[in-house]
Amino acid sequence: MKTNDVIFQTVAKVVFFMIIFFAVRIFFAGHYYPGGGFVGGLLTSGAIVLLLLAFDLKTVKKILPVDYKWLISLGLLFATGTAAGSVLFNVPFFTHAYDYFQLPLFGKTSLHTAMLFDLGVYLVVIGVTMTIIQTIGESE
Amino acid sequence: MEILMCIVAGMLFAAAVYLMLSKSLLRIIIGTGLLSHGTHLMLLTMGGLKTGTVPVLGEHAASYTDPIPQALILTAIVISFGVTAIFLVIAYRAYQDLGTDNMDQLRGSEADD
Amino acid sequence: MSLVHWAILAPFILAIFVPFFRKKAATIHTGWFVLILPVVLFVSFLQYLPVTMNNNSITHSAAWIPSLGIDFSVYIDGLSLLFILLITGIGSLVVLYSIYYLSKTKESLQHFYVYLLMFMGAMLGVVLSDNVITLYMFWELTSISSFLLIAYWFDRDRSRYGALKSMLITVFGGLMMLGGFLVLSIMGGTFSIRELAVQAPDLYHHPLFLLAMILILLGAFTKSAQFPFYIWLPDAMEAPTPVSAYLHSATMVKAGIYLVARFSPIFAFSSYWFWIVSAVGLFTMIWASFNAVKQTDLKGILAYSTVSQLGLIMGLLGAGSAALYFDSLDDNLYTAAVIAAIFHLINHATFKGSLFMVVGIIDHETGTRDIRRLGGLMSLMPVTFTLSVIGAFSMAGLPPFNGFLSKEMFFLSMVQLSELNLFNLETWGIFFPVLAWIGSVFTFIYSMIIVFTVFTGKFQPEKLEKKPHEAPAGMLVSPIILAVLVIVFGLFPNLLSYSLIQPAAAAIVPSIIPSGEQLDVNIYFWHGITAELLMTIAVVLVGIILYTFLPKWVGLYNYFPGKVTLNNLYDASLYTVERGSNSITKSYMSGFIRSYLVYIFAFFIALLGFTLWAKDAFRYDASNTSPIGYYEIGLLVVLCVATATILMAKSRLTSIISLGAVGYSVSLFFVIFRAPDLALTQLVIETVSTALFLLCFYHLPKLSRHEEKMSFQIGNALIAAGVGITVTLIGITAHSTKLFSSINEYYIENTYKKAGGENMVNVILVDFRGFDTLFEIAVLSVAALGIYALIKLRLEKGDDSVNENK
Known part of the structure; x- marks a missing residue:
């Protein structure tokens, strides 16, 4: 699919970053406001799909040289690793911990291990969606 | 509203089952998609509708809607996406290799092995 | 988690790295990396000897599933330590042997060592677990690893057949055993073997006692290849010889023995236990030794001989259980049987292990194990010959080897049994020494067959595939070590008496030993002219005569009905089950997806509709709606x-x-x-x-639309409407009846308190119900990889469409 729609491409470039920022924001907000790993991951992959529509597979592959299958395994590693990590602290599998910290720039922030788990979910969702779409797209 | 939603979910189920029983592959896949929509609406209805504000503590409301069905549905939505995707690919591969999407002709038998 | 826990887990952990060793260090035989572990474990477990020698024990506990009362607790006493040393000791020798036996270029070593390590860990788990559920888990793991190892050369029909057979029989036994464990834990209210043993006298009067006992014995008998379950062991000989030496002779098949020994304190109060264990054991011994004589495959002989020796040990344990009938140690002759069982267990591991390795060498160097093609190898393979003489003579019960001592003790216990005034033994007791004697005669004969048909007689090079020569030195190390042990234990048996035998025996009969005292274990060569010595002499004389005239009477075996064997029974029942289930399945599996969906939906409507109607469950309540x-x-x-x-x-x-x-x-x-x-x-x-x-x-x-007929469409519409109506009715009913209050209060309250979040849905997903999410993303990943595989990997039936549509 080779398109030469200049307007679409230009808009896509801008909108791509907007969606990505929105996705990241929604991902981090997940513990307090609507959002989280699933939605964040889906939005991110939605942004990449937009790029795919605007340009073609090869160009996007050049821009984002990511093997999404690795992303899946990385995400699973994060998720299981967070869950298994609790065993090291002698608490049952999957026990999360959190605390509040005073960070520069952010002020009082709470840091969760649940966030790490959600990061795993986020990565897996991106990896899965993009693997599916890329694979089907490539099989012309 | 809840009674009405139950009827709507039932209708979605009926449409989904009708599609799934047909002979065309694509209609079967669309049927499964409808089935999951019906299930999600049904699940949500079971928790009670509009019983409070959104289940976010920041709202400081007296009552919240039931968060459990929502969590279950969120899981189900993403899973049904995966299921739809894999159905699509199976259908497409089957069509490509066998040249038909008629379920009558796609039936496997021991003689083929 | 103590160090002992890690010792059980260590083989599994090492197994993960085996493929890397294989890949990254292909020039070095993978076995060398693996060898380190059993050696280290063997040495480190030796430090527990001083503890168990005083009949003390060590317990370490780690929580596993506390809500169900299942923990991962390990228990080291004399009995488990003996088995650990066997597992790690023989394990080291077998790994060393396998390095020379399995070629590093031709065989897929990574599989072999992964399975072997898995087995080693599982076996350690079996003998160390105090919790019966943990024990069961490791028990089944040994069955699985045995299955994988038997089918190691999976391209051979016989391997797959043997693997399947062993799996079916041992897993059947394992499931029975699980049932027994559950019954036992219901009776005693605990999963811990030690706590159950304390309650033994109460358990005896429980109505479920006999059921639990029989189920657990089924597990032990299938694993230890007792009659009539022994049929899997000869077929398991398709495994590589190191595996046969390790699993199917020295360790895994002794798990059943271990189980019987471990549960003796619980069950031995019953006369059924005495009768079943000793009778099955002795019958197995005589039946298998009788059958061993007619085998022509060297490993076949050893397989039947292993079955027979296991029967012997089992019989001794059964006889020894009589000891628990008495309260005191004084004058209690029956502990002798337990001591003999433990001693023979050690001896069997040494001489049978070396014999298996010798047979492996013969197979490796000549290309055959068929005794009809072998002969006259004495001058070509002198070291191997010497080793086989030591192993076989020990097995036959000849001095000065260790087999002689334990065989004498076996006879002694059997003679004593006939004099016992318990369990109606006055009338039946005489059968024990007679059966034991007959079994020993056949044992003598097949031991002689192993040595003399292979190494003496005419050398027939034209029947061999390879030119035979002595094995490489590395291959001989392990059997030499074992043969040396055979002699050392034969000459100085009291090296073992109080270090290994006494603690292990004491763990089997704990109730009769006052605290601070020990069992008397003194093993002597010379007792004077006693009944057992006369029996041995008679065995040797009759054995020599029968062996000499073997060709004259071997035809006797033809009189046994060829068709009515346990093997045929097994094959026939498997065939019937396969045929039967196939025809039933075929009758409703039309291959048309619509039929399956119709079944599902019809059942859905019928079941739920019927329930709604029969229970009069339908409710309609529109008052509480939005x-x-x-x-x-x-x-x-x-x-x-x-x-x-x-x-x-x-x-x-x-x-x-x-x-x-x-x-x-x-x-x-x-x-x-x-x-x-x-x-x-x-x-x-x-x-x-x-x-x-x-x-x-x-x-x-x-x-x-594929020209769907009107009737087809109406049928579909009817089913669809049925499903829709059922769902609606269920929905309305569920909404209208609130039997209990919602659980959502918990989440609303604890989202901030316990999980420190505010968005309940997200907190439920990542925290409260994190497992769901974890498995969900796993499922998604599987789906994505499945799609990738479906599209990218097109392994079609050899045509060139592989490259099309790329």
Whole structure:
């Protein structure tokens, strides 16, 4: 699919970053406001799909040289690793911990291990969606 | 509203089952998609509708809607996406290799092995 | 988690790294890396000897599933330490032997060592677990690793057959045993073997006692290849010889012995235990030794001989259980049987291990194990010959080897049994020494066959595939070590008496030993002219005569009915089950997906509809509902129209877009019903999946109705309407009846308190119900990889379409 729609491409470039920022924001907000790993991951992959529509597979592959299958395994590693990590602290599998910290720039922030788990979910969702779409797209 | 939603979910189920029983592959896949929509609406209805504000503590409301069905549905939505995707690919591969999407002709038998 | 726990887990952990060793250090035989572990474990477990020698024990506990009372507790006493040393000691020798036996270029060593390590860990788990559920888990793991190892050369029919057979029989036994464990834990209220043993006298009067005992014995008998379950062991000999030496002779098959020994303190109060264990053991011994004589495969002889020796040990344990009938140690002759059992267990591991390795060498160097093709190898393989003489003579019970001592002790216990005035032994007791003697005669004969038909007689090079020569030195190390042990234990048996035998025996009969005292274990060569010595002499004389005239009477075996064997019974029943289930399955599996869906939906309607009707469960209560607004009405109309469009659609594009419309209206419903997370997710998912549909669009067929008949359509519509109505009725009923209050209060309260979050839905997903999410993303990953494989990997039936459509 080779398109030469200049307007679409230009808009896509801008909108791509907007969606990505929105996705990241929604991902981090997940513990307090609507959002989280699933939605964040889906939005991110939605942004990449937009790029795919605007340009073609090869160009996007050049821009984002990511093997999404690795992303899946990385995400699973994060998720299981967070869950298994609790065993090291002698608490049952999957026990999360959190605390509040005073960070520069952010002020009082709470840091969760649940966030790490959600990061795993986020990565897996991106990896899965993009693997599916890329694979089907490539099989012309 | 809840009674009405139950009827709507039932209708979605009926449409989904009708599609799934047909002979065309694509209609079967669309049927499964409808089935999951019906299930999600049904699940949500079971928790009670509009019983409070959104289940976010920041709202400081007296009552919240039931968060459990929502969590279950969120899981189900993403899973049904995966299921739809894999159905699509199976259908497409089957069509490509066998040249038909008629379920009558796609039936496997021991003689083929 | 103590160090002992890690010792059990260490083999599993090492197994993970085996493929890397194989790949990254291909020039070094993988076995060398593996060898380190059993050696280290052996040495480190030796430090527990001083503890167990005083009949003390060590317990370490780690929580596993505390809510079910299942923990991973390990228990080291004399009995388990003996088995640990066997497992790690023989394990080291077998790994060393395998380095020379398995070629590093031709064999897939990574599989072999992964399975072997898995077995080693599982076996350590079996003998160390105090919790019966943990024990069961490791028990089944040994069956699985044995299955994998037997089928190591999986391209051979016999290997697969043998693997399947051993799996079916031992797993059957394992499941029975699990049942027994559960019954036992219901009786005693605990999963811990030690705690159960304390309650033994009470358990004896429980009505389920006999059931638990028989189920557990089934597990032990299948694993230890007792009659009639022994048939899997000869077929298991298809495994590589190191495996046969390790699993099917020295360790795994002794797990059944271990189980019987471990549960003796619980069950031995019953005369059934005494009778079943000793009778089955002795009968197995005589039956298997009788059958060993007619085998022509060297490993076949050893397999039957292993069965027979296991029967002997089992019989001794059964006889020894009589000891628990008495309260005191004084004058209690029956502990002798337990001591003999333990001693013979050690001896059997040494001489049978070396014999298996010798047979492996013969197989390796000549290319055959058939005794009809072998002969006259004495001068060509002098070291191997010497080793086989030591092993076989020990097995036959000849001095000065260790087999002689334990055989004498065996005879002594059997003679004593006939004099016992317990369990009606006055009348039946005489059978024990007679059966033991007959079994020993056959044992003598097959031991002689192993030595003399192979190494003496005529050398027949024309029948051999290779030119035979002595084995390489590395291959001889392990059997030499074992043969040296055979002699050392024979000459100085009291090296073992109080270090290994006494603690192990004391663990089997704990109730009769006062604290601080020990059993008397003194093993002597010379007792004077006693009954058992006369029996041995008679065995040797009769054995020599029978062996000399073997060709004259071997025809006797032909009189046994060839068809009515246990093996044929096994094959026939397996065949019948396969045929039967196949024909039943075929009768309703039409291969047409619609039929299956019709079954499912028909059952759905029938079952749920029937329940609703029969239980009079339908309720209608519209009082507690929320108001209906204009938005909702509008959305409902859109939803219905879109659904109807899909049903009527004639083109693909229309139906795909209508499906999208349904999805978007559902997400708007989520907005109205205060579910922002869902609305967001649904919105994005709908977009992505519509994109997906459109991507597949070009590849998908045109939407065609495939001339569906009117009756077909009406049938479908009826089923569809049935499902829809059932779902609606259930929904309304469920809404109208509130039997208990919702659990959501818990989440609302604890979202901030316990999980430190505010968005309940997200907190439920990542924290409270994190397992769901974890498995969900796992499922998604599987789906993605499945799609990738479906499209990218096209291994079609050898045609060239592999490259098309790329």
